[in-house]
Every structure is written in structure tokens, then in C-alpha cells.
Amino acid sequence: MARPSPDPAVAAVAPLPDVEPDLLRFITCGSVDDGKSTLIGRLLYECRALPADQLAALDADSRRWGTTGDAPDFALLLDGLSAEREQGITIDVAYRFFSTPRRRFIVADCPGHEQYTRNMATGASTADLAVILVDAAKGLLPQTRRHAAIVRLLGVRHVILAVNKMDLVGHREGAFDRIVEAFDEVARSLGLDRVTPIPLVARAGENVVHRGPSMPWYGGPTLLEALEAAEPSDVDRPGAPFRMAVQWVNRPNAEFRGFAGLIVSGHVHPGDRVRILPSGREARVERIVTYDGDLERAVAGQSVTLTFDREEDASRGDLVCGATDPAVVADRIEATLVWLDEAEMLPGRPYLLKIGTRTTGAIVTEVRHRIDVETLKPHPAKTLALNDIAVVELSLDQAVAFDPYEKCRLTGAFILIDRLSNATAGAGVVHQALRRAQNIHWQALDVTKATRAAMNNQKPQLLWFTGLSGAGKSTIANLVEKKLVALGKRTYILDGDNIRHGLSRDLGFSDADRVENIRRVAEVAKLMVDAGLIVLTAFISPFRAERRMARDLLEPDEFVEVFIDTPLEVAERRDVKGLYAKARRGEIRNFTGIDSPYEPPENPEIHIDTTKLSAEEAAERIVAYVLARC
Amino acid sequence: MPPVALRPAAPRLGHLDRLEAEAIHIFRETVAECRNPVFLYSIGKDSSVMLHLALKAFHPAPPPFPFLHVASGWDFADMIRHRDAMVAAHGLTLIVAHNAEAAAAGVNPFTTPTPEYTRLMLTEPLKRALSEHGFDAAFGGGRRDEERSRAKERIFSFRNSSHAWNPKAQRPELWNLYNARLHKGESVRVFPLSNWTERDIWEYIRRERIPLVPLYFAAERPVVERDGLLIVVDDDRMQFRPGEVVVRRKVRFRTLGCWPLSAAMPSEAATLDDVIAENLASDVSERAGRIIDHDQAASMERKKVEGYF
Known part of the structure; x- marks a missing residue:
């Protein structure tokens, strides 16, 4: 492709100096x-x-909303959204930028209150260092410990302990x-490996950028000096293994097949042997392709495109690793999870x-347990609410390649996405593979589902009845089964009450237990369909997510x-079983329709309106649907 | 295989290398995860940097998405020339969105109140083009250092089916793991330059020798002074107020938009080095040159909630 000739005004420019700021x-x-916003405002100032017009806006805002009289209230500078300004709190992560001749800085400015753990986790996930503020007059608070725990969990090892408001304690050492x-x-x-403590007065600017006269006993760096001296990101540590996840396969024509990605650890040269996970196949790197020409070496932090010495069918999602030190592959993992969503985390969902x-x-x-981030003590838990942090076990549909987060952040980090709302619901760091993961393999049996279906002369399938308690699920399902059996079909009904008496005897009616109950039913139904049966299940199954899970099985x-x-x-x-009356009296809790939600199906295969059809008519319709598919 | 001239290995990555790699990663994630992305091409310096990064991200393939220009009909002639030169040089697919009905009905930047003009000539045709083509992701050149409400905007910023932004319902973005999943009718604005500052943009333009519209460099241009701002008369549709006279002055622009609404600054900076030196010495942020933003406090936040980029 022809590259346009550079603009003459651009071409006249001398090359940049050799050392670019990092x-x-x-x-x-x-x-x-604690004076956090004041501290950052001071640093930017x-x-x-801070350009003059933003300073002018700051002056105007300070008069309107400020808490510092006529002096600029730096906190206002940092509160971006008007809703937040009016509430006087910072409810989201804001990103700020400043630079010195040596270094460019990106600050993730995070709110500190407990309900914003998720925002702090977000900011810490990309940070090389954390500045933890403490009010000198108040000393360490439970929140200080929480802040330290969260930044450590997210892999930040260097902390600057900024002890602010030293003026309130008489600047005493x-x-x-x-x-x-x-x-x-x-x-x-x-x-936490490295802690740099600094005494400050942010409002007066002491020990932020310049030293002040009031703390002559302090001989350490100012905040800015400490920030300039800190080790940047650990991604290109010497000896780190090579890692690049394939983002996109570049195939502009039949001759070229490149694998595009961001190198997140180590380095690579043409000729290096790599292993592609999870398949485990090996190849040699042929070229490191970039728009500016091929490279003889690429390092962590660069986005490149690799070609291999032979036809390799790697695809998006694969992890390219140095062949001598590849990542782990597993489908069951142990991780620490931070819950980010308003909807609680339910095991089995x-x-x-x-x-x-x-x-x-x-x-x-x-x-396994929830972690109290203020005491760091483990607590038993079954579910997780917004801002909870817990050690959990996960089971994945496919084996994935990863490194323990402690070894490599970007290959050991994951997010969980809610399948229905699409929200980013959780963020996790992987500790290790769980042993059983490598050892369970599905037996490929010679007698297949198709064989059994043919013997039964029917199309095995699962009729999943859903609806409120007392809607008529069991009544109609029983009628359907009788009719199918009369037609020579092999069937089985899994009924809510029967399952509750046996398979799910250990479960109650909390949301978490309901999810687990439905998971068990869905798994049993799947085995029965595999066995060649027409299976009918009659459960309230109030949540779309669980019905979706059954469908996906x-x-x-x-x-x-x-x-x-x-x-x-x-x-x-109707209240056949008298349950609604009890629920209304408060004798039964978590009753669907009363104090627990029912999420109606959006596109059911069969929709029976019982105000229009009798049970008999409904059963006829369902049987007709089944026969049409057999 | 083409002849290979291997570049010497960089000793360490500088901040521009990091920002470049991050932006390329964002481009590729979007293309891999979204069904039908589009590049919002405004022809300005940020858009030019973004185009350069898109070329890098997919090389040797061309960028696998079309480029959408929302033409108000009042773009500087130099911008259209530059746009067409870039499209030809890189074989880009260009889509031009324009609200011809509003233009025919007499909407113009002189007599239509600015917020209304912006909505009709920029926001509406943008929303219409996004819906008509079914684009689910749109790359924009927004930066977090531009304006306060942007400082908290995500790199993947979601819009509901009427293209509006809900600042309270943003998805957390951790590490470099972007969640681009959408419901039907929703779309996402993607900002690969989120972590760049104006200074980074200029330094990168210099390092990479990225071609720009000549309006960024000082030259003698026909200028009218209006309400204390310098308006360059770009064509014969200028509506003069009584007493206004055109004088030739050496001026340049920090940001580009519709010519009757873009304020020029007096400048002698005719080369990139001079422009960078002048910008770094100046302490007025670049949006000060945009008349649109002066209308009301929190104006950008409000415009975004309505669907303006």
C-alpha cells in the first residue's frame, strides 16, 4: 500500500530526542x-x-459549590459529572494526566468509601503504584487497611503512604x-513489598512538589520525587516468560496469515519456538510484522502481528507462549473474585x-469464603453481594490458558459477564488450577444418543414447564405424559415436589438454593434426554438465567x-396448596410472586394462557407440538 | 515474503509507544468483538492520529471498517480536500452523512441558534447514519483530558437504542479486558485515545509524521473579528454583520469544525515544531476555541446524554 508523503510542515521537523519519557x-x-482530591488538584496545579480556562472554571465553581471560601477548591476540579458535584462525593473513577520531563503520569482517582470497592479495584487493576492517603489527625482507619488490601489483591506492590494534614498534628515527627x-x-x-511514607500538607502544597519549612526533620522525597523514582509497570521484567493472546487473525490474502496481539509479558525474536495454548501445538516465529516494518525483537507492551513457520490454525482466544515456559491450561480454577454488580452472585448461575x-x-x-477486607478474616458465604471479595472455585465450559496472577497480571486476570444484562458483574484474579480439572475426561461411548433415540422411535427432548406456583404446571404436564405414553412414547416427569424430597433435600428456597436446585434438575434431565427419553420438568424456575442454563445444556x-x-x-x-395464604401471612419467605420475583420467558416455544385454555386443551396443544417433532 | 529491513530493537518503551500499543489493542478488540464497527472520521488532528493507529492495527490488511464523516455542509474546503486525499491514499471506504432536509430548510450556523444547529447538522445525521447502517460500534477520538465529564468516561462507552449515554450505568473496565457485549439496538462508542493528552497527540504527530489539514499551521487567511473571536471566511456564504470587514491575518486553528463556528488564533507558528512550542507555552485548553462549548456549564455532559459524540 502506498504511504502518502508526509506533510511538508511535518517533514521539516527534527527527530525527537533519543529518550522519550516513560x-x-x-x-x-x-x-x-482525607484531602485526596485536594492532593491531586495540587499535584496537577x-x-x-491545568490550563488557565479550566482554572477560571474552577474559580467559578469554587464560589458556587466550594468549601474553601474564595480560595480554589481543588476537589471540585476532579469531580467530573454534575450529579456528583451536587452530591459532593466522587462516585466513579476519574482519570487525570500530568507530566514531568522524565515521566508521564496517568492517575486513577478513586473514591474511598466502602461502597466503592469496585471502583478502587478498577483503578488498581492497571496501576503500577498506589498512593494511600491517611489523615494525620485520625491515624489509620479501617478503610486504610481496606485500601491496602484491595491494591495488594490487584497486584500493586509499591505503596506511597501519604500522611496528609500534618498541620493538624503540629507538624510533629x-x-x-x-x-x-x-x-x-x-x-x-x-x-506489600515497598512502602514509601511521606508527611504532607496538601492544602498548602508542602512536600507535594516542593518542600516546606515546617517539617525540617523529614529528609525523604516529596510526593512527586517519589512518583518519578518509582519502578514502572512490571510487564517487561527480565526473565519473564513470553505471552501474547491472539486478538485477531490477519488474513488480507491467501499468502499472509498473521496473528495480531498485545505482548503482555517477556519478549520475542524471529526464530523463537512458541507453544500455542490450549491446543499445545508448537511453531517457530517467522516474522514480527508491524506497519513500520518487521522487527527483530518485540517486548511486553507492544502490539504486533506474528507469523509462524507453518500453517497454524491458531485463532482468537489462543495464548501464544514461549515454548520453554508455557502457561497453565485448566477448566477448573481457584480465584479471588471482586463482585461488581448490583445483582448478587449465585453459585451455579x-x-x-x-x-x-x-x-x-x-x-x-x-x-470458599468471603474476605472481610477490614480485618482480612475469612467468613463463610454462599452468595456474593456488590463489593464483596471472596475466594471461589470456578468451572469453565472450555479449558483456558492462564498464569497465576502473582506471576503475570494480564494472563491471570478475568472478568465475569452477566449473560442476560451483559453487565461486567465480577473481576477475578486466578491463583491456580484445581487438580481434578486435568483428570476428568468425558468418555466417548460407542452407543450414542442417536442410537437410543432410534431404538425408542422418538425424538428425545426436554419439555421445560415454567410458571407461578399454582399455575397448573404439574396438572398439565401429567396430562401430556399420559397422552404421550398412550401413543407409545417413553417419557419421564421430574416434578418439583419429588425432587425436593430427594435429590435436592439439602436445599432451601433462597435465590442461591433455587439456582442450585434448577441446575441439578437440568443436569438430570440432560442425562435422561441422552438416554433417549422425552422428559417433562415442572418447576416454577423463576429466573431467566437458569432456564437459559438448562437450554444451553x-x-x-x-x-x-x-x-x-x-x-x-x-x-x-386457586391456591391449591394454601401456599399463597401462608406467604401473605409471612409464614413462608422468598415465595415467587409475593416476595421473590418471577421473570416470564421472552420467547417460549409454547405459550399456554390458562385463562383461555382448559388443562385438557393445553395438553393437546403440547402433545401436537411434540408429535410434529418426533 | 517482502524484503525485510529489520528495525533495531527499542531499548525501552516510551509513553507514546505504550499509548500506541494500547490504542491498537482497543481497535483490534472492537473488530473482534463487534459485528459492524465504523470509524467516525472528523478529519481533525485527533482523527488523523486515530486513522494512523487504525492503519497500524490491521497492517498489512486495510482497516476492516468504513469511515463515516458527518458533513454539516460548512466544513472548511481544506478539510474535504484532506479527507479525500486520505481516502484515496489508503483505499478507505467513506460514508458521508449529511442532513440535506435541514440544510434545504435554511438551517445555517449564522442564524440558527448554535445548540439547535449542532443538533440538526451534526447529532441528528450521525444518529441517523448509525441506525441506518446498523453500526454497533463507533470509534471516536475523545480524550479524557479534554473536559471534566470525559475524565470518567469509559474506553467502551455504551449508548442505548436512542444513542444516549447514561453516566451512572457505565460498566467497570478492569485491566485490558473490555466487555463489548450488546443487546439488540444498543451500540458502543469506542475511544482508543482515551488516555492521550493534547500534548501526546502533537508529539505523536511529530514522531510519526502524520499528515494534517493545513489549517493547523499559521498562514495568512481572510479573517473577520466577531465577538472577540477570529472567524476565517472560508467561502462566499459568509453572512457579515454591519461594520465587519475582512482583513488578512496570520492565524491557525487548534481544533476544527464548521468554519463559521471555529475560532482561529493569531499565530506565527507555520511548522509543527512551532505549533507544538506555542501550544505548550499557551495555557488555554483547546476546547476554548470551540464556540459550541461556551453555551452552558456541563454542556458536554448534556450533549453526550443526548447522543452528541
Whole structure:
């Protein structure tokens, strides 16, 4: 492709100096009360990162909303969204930029209150360093420990402990030392390698960029000096293994086949042997292709396109690794999970997991324990709410390649996506593969589902009845079964009450238990369909996500969702088992339709309106549908 | 295999290398995860940097998406020339969106109030083009350092089916794991330059020798002074106010838009080095040259909620 000749005005420019500034990303943790926004505002102000018109806007805003009289209230500079400005709190991560001749900085400015753990996790995920603020007059607070725990969990090892408002303790060295000692203990218990404590007065700008006269006993760096001296990102550590996830296969013509991706660890040369995971096949790197010409070496932090020495059918999601030190492959993993969604995490509920460039189905099989981030003590838990942090076990639909997060951040990090809302519901860091993962293999049996279906002379399928309690699911399902048996079909009914007495005897009626109950039913039904039966299930199954999970377990033409649509007032009026009355009296909790939601199907295969059809008519319709498919 | 001239290995990555690699990663993720992406091509300097990054991301293939230009009908003639030269040089697929009905009905930047003009000539044709072509992802050149409400915007920023932004319902973005999943009718704006500053843009233009519209460099141009701002008279549709006279002055632009609404600045900076030196010395941020933004406080946030880019 022809490249246009450079603009003459551009061409006249002298080349840049050899040493370009590098980049440091850091997060600031602390609350408005600690003076965090004031500190960052001061840093931007002194590094001349605030243009005059923004300063003018700041002055105007300070008069309108400020808390500092006529002086500029730097906190206002950082609160971007007007809703937040009016509430006077920072509810989201804001990104700020400033630079010195040596270094460019990206600051993730995060709110500090407990309900914003998710925002802090977001900011910390890309940070090289964390500035944790402490109010000198208040000392270490439970939130300080929480901030330290979250940044450590997200792999940040270097912390600057900014002890602010030293003026409130008379600029005394002793007050500073006590806080530093207390924090050292926290740091040791968390495994934070490097802590740089700095006494500050952000409002006056002391020890932010310049030293002040009031703390002559302090001989350490100012905040800016410490930021300039910090080690940047650990991605190109010497000796780190080569890792590149394939993002996109570049095939402009039959001759070229390249694998595009971002190198997240190590380096690569043409001729290097690589292993492509999860397949495990090996190849040699032939070229490192870029728009600016081929490279003889590429390192972590670069986006490149690799070609291999032989036809390799790698695709998006694969991880290209140095052949001598490849990543781990597993379909069951242990991880620490931060929950980010308003909807609680339920074990057994199907989510999507994205790790590197691979997305696969996943369920949390077990919550080992929730971590109290203020005491760091484990607590038992079955489900996770917004901002909870827990150690969990996950089971994945496909084996994925990963490294423990401690070894490599970008190959050990994942997000969980809610399949229905598409929300980014959780963020996790992988610790290790779980042993059983490598050892269970599905037996490929010679007698197949098709063989059994042919013997039964029917199309095995699952009729999944859903609807409110008392809607008529069991009644209609029983009629359908009788009719099918009369026609010589082999059937089986899984009924809510029967299952509850046996297979799911250990489960209650919380949302988490309901999800697990439905998962068990769906798995049993799947085995029965595999055995060649026409299976009927009659469960309220109130959540779309679980019905979706059951559907996903089966082949697309094997799952028939039958919506028994009875309005709540009709079902409640019938109240065959007297349950609605009890629920209304508060004797039964989590009763669907009363104090627990029912999510009606959006596109059921069969929709029965029981206000228009009798049970007999409904059964006839369903049988006709089944026969048409047999 | 083409003849290979191997480049010497860089000793360490500088900040521009990092920002470049991040932007390329974002382009590729979008193409891999979205069904039908489009590049919103505004022809300005940020768009030019973004085009350069798109060429890098998919080389040796051409960028696998079309380029959409929302033409108000009041673009500088130099911008259209530059656009067409880039399209020809790189074999790009260009789509031009224009609200011909509003133009025929007499909407113009002189007499139509600016917010209304912006909505009719920029926002509406953009939304219509996105819907008509069924684009589910649109690359834009927005940067977090431009304006306060942008500082909290995600790299993948979601729009509902009427293209509106809900700042309270943003998805958390951790590591480089972007979640681009959409419901039917939703779309996502993708900002590969989110973490760039204006200074980075200029330094990158210099390092990569990225061609720009000549309006960014000082030259003698026909200028009218209006409300304290310098308006360059780009064609004969200028509506003069009583007493206004055209004078030739040496001026340049920091941002480009519709010519009657873009304020020029007096400048002697005719080369890229001079422009960079002048911008770095100046302490007025670039949006100050956009008349659109002066209308009301939090104006950008409001416009985004309506669907303006």
C-alpha cells in the first residue's frame, strides 16, 4: 500500500530526542475527608497540568459549590459529572494526566468509601503504584487497611503512604512515625513489598512538589520525587516468560496469515519456538510484522502481528507462549473474585468469563469464603453481594490458558459477564488450577444418543414447564405424559415436589438454593434426554438465567420451553396448596410472586394462557407440538 | 515474503509507544468483538492520529471498517480536500452523512441558534447514519483530558437504542479486558485515545509524521473579528454583520469544525515544531476555541446524554 508523503510542515521537523519519557500509572485511595482530591488538584496545579480556562472554571465553581471560601477548591476540579458535584462525593473513577520531563503520569482517582470497592479495584487493576492517603489527625482507619488490601489483591506492590494534614498534628515527627509504624504492620501482613511514607500538607502544597519549612526533620522525597523514582509497570521484567493472546487473525490474502496481539509479558525474536495454548501445538516465529516494518525483537507492551513457520490454525482466544515456559491450561480454577454488580452472585448461575481474549461459559461452583477486607478474616458465604471479595472455585465450559496472577497480571486476570444484562458483574484474579480439572475426561461411548433415540422411535427432548406456583404446571404436564405414553412414547416427569424430597433435600428456597436446585434438575434431565427419553420438568424456575442454563445444556432442538401463563391473582385465588395464604401471612419467605420475583420467558416455544385454555386443551396443544417433532 | 529491513530493537518503551500499543489493542478488540464497527472520521488532528493507529492495527490488511464523516455542509474546503486525499491514499471506504432536509430548510450556523444547529447538522445525521447502517460500534477520538465529564468516561462507552449515554450505568473496565457485549439496538462508542493528552497527540504527530489539514499551521487567511473571536471566511456564504470587514491575518486553528463556528488564533507558528512550542507555552485548553462549548456549564455532559459524540 502506498504511504502518502508526509506533510511538508511535518517533514521539516527534527527527530525527537533519543529518550522519550516513560509512563507510570497510579491510583490514589482515600476519601474526600482525607484531602485526596485536594492532593491531586495540587499535584496537577504545580505540574502545570491545568490550563488557565479550566482554572477560571474552577474559580467559578469554587464560589458556587466550594468549601474553601474564595480560595480554589481543588476537589471540585476532579469531580467530573454534575450529579456528583451536587452530591459532593466522587462516585466513579476519574482519570487525570500530568507530566514531568522524565515521566508521564496517568492517575486513577478513586473514591474511598466502602461502597466503592469496585471502583478502587478498577483503578488498581492497571496501576503500577498506589498512593494511600491517611489523615494525620485520625491515624489509620479501617478503610486504610481496606485500601491496602484491595491494591495488594490487584497486584500493586509499591505503596506511597501519604500522611496528609500534618498541620493538624503540629507538624510533629512523632505523630508521623506512629502512623508509619502502624502501617508497616499492615503492609507486612499483606505482603506489600515497598512502602514509601511521606508527611504532607496538601492544602498548602508542602512536600507535594516542593518542600516546606515546617517539617525540617523529614529528609525523604516529596510526593512527586517519589512518583518519578518509582519502578514502572512490571510487564517487561527480565526473565519473564513470553505471552501474547491472539486478538485477531490477519488474513488480507491467501499468502499472509498473521496473528495480531498485545505482548503482555517477556519478549520475542524471529526464530523463537512458541507453544500455542490450549491446543499445545508448537511453531517457530517467522516474522514480527508491524506497519513500520518487521522487527527483530518485540517486548511486553507492544502490539504486533506474528507469523509462524507453518500453517497454524491458531485463532482468537489462543495464548501464544514461549515454548520453554508455557502457561497453565485448566477448566477448573481457584480465584479471588471482586463482585461488581448490583445483582448478587449465585453459585451455579451461568456467567461468561473473559480472560485475555478468550470468552467462555463459567459457573462459580463454590464460595470458599468471603474476605472481610477490614480485618482480612475469612467468613463463610454462599452468595456474593456488590463489593464483596471472596475466594471461589470456578468451572469453565472450555479449558483456558492462564498464569497465576502473582506471576503475570494480564494472563491471570478475568472478568465475569452477566449473560442476560451483559453487565461486567465480577473481576477475578486466578491463583491456580484445581487438580481434578486435568483428570476428568468425558468418555466417548460407542452407543450414542442417536442410537437410543432410534431404538425408542422418538425424538428425545426436554419439555421445560415454567410458571407461578399454582399455575397448573404439574396438572398439565401429567396430562401430556399420559397422552404421550398412550401413543407409545417413553417419557419421564421430574416434578418439583419429588425432587425436593430427594435429590435436592439439602436445599432451601433462597435465590442461591433455587439456582442450585434448577441446575441439578437440568443436569438430570440432560442425562435422561441422552438416554433417549422425552422428559417433562415442572418447576416454577423463576429466573431467566437458569432456564437459559438448562437450554444451553441441551442441543438447540431438544429444549422446549412451555410457559404456563396464569396471572398471579388467578393462581393466588386457586391456591391449591394454601401456599399463597401462608406467604401473605409471612409464614413462608422468598415465595415467587409475593416476595421473590418471577421473570416470564421472552420467547417460549409454547405459550399456554390458562385463562383461555382448559388443562385438557393445553395438553393437546403440547402433545401436537411434540408429535410434529418426533 | 517482502524484503525485510529489520528495525533495531527499542531499548525501552516510551509513553507514546505504550499509548500506541494500547490504542491498537482497543481497535483490534472492537473488530473482534463487534459485528459492524465504523470509524467516525472528523478529519481533525485527533482523527488523523486515530486513522494512523487504525492503519497500524490491521497492517498489512486495510482497516476492516468504513469511515463515516458527518458533513454539516460548512466544513472548511481544506478539510474535504484532506479527507479525500486520505481516502484515496489508503483505499478507505467513506460514508458521508449529511442532513440535506435541514440544510434545504435554511438551517445555517449564522442564524440558527448554535445548540439547535449542532443538533440538526451534526447529532441528528450521525444518529441517523448509525441506525441506518446498523453500526454497533463507533470509534471516536475523545480524550479524557479534554473536559471534566470525559475524565470518567469509559474506553467502551455504551449508548442505548436512542444513542444516549447514561453516566451512572457505565460498566467497570478492569485491566485490558473490555466487555463489548450488546443487546439488540444498543451500540458502543469506542475511544482508543482515551488516555492521550493534547500534548501526546502533537508529539505523536511529530514522531510519526502524520499528515494534517493545513489549517493547523499559521498562514495568512481572510479573517473577520466577531465577538472577540477570529472567524476565517472560508467561502462566499459568509453572512457579515454591519461594520465587519475582512482583513488578512496570520492565524491557525487548534481544533476544527464548521468554519463559521471555529475560532482561529493569531499565530506565527507555520511548522509543527512551532505549533507544538506555542501550544505548550499557551495555557488555554483547546476546547476554548470551540464556540459550541461556551453555551452552558456541563454542556458536554448534556450533549453526550443526548447522543452528541
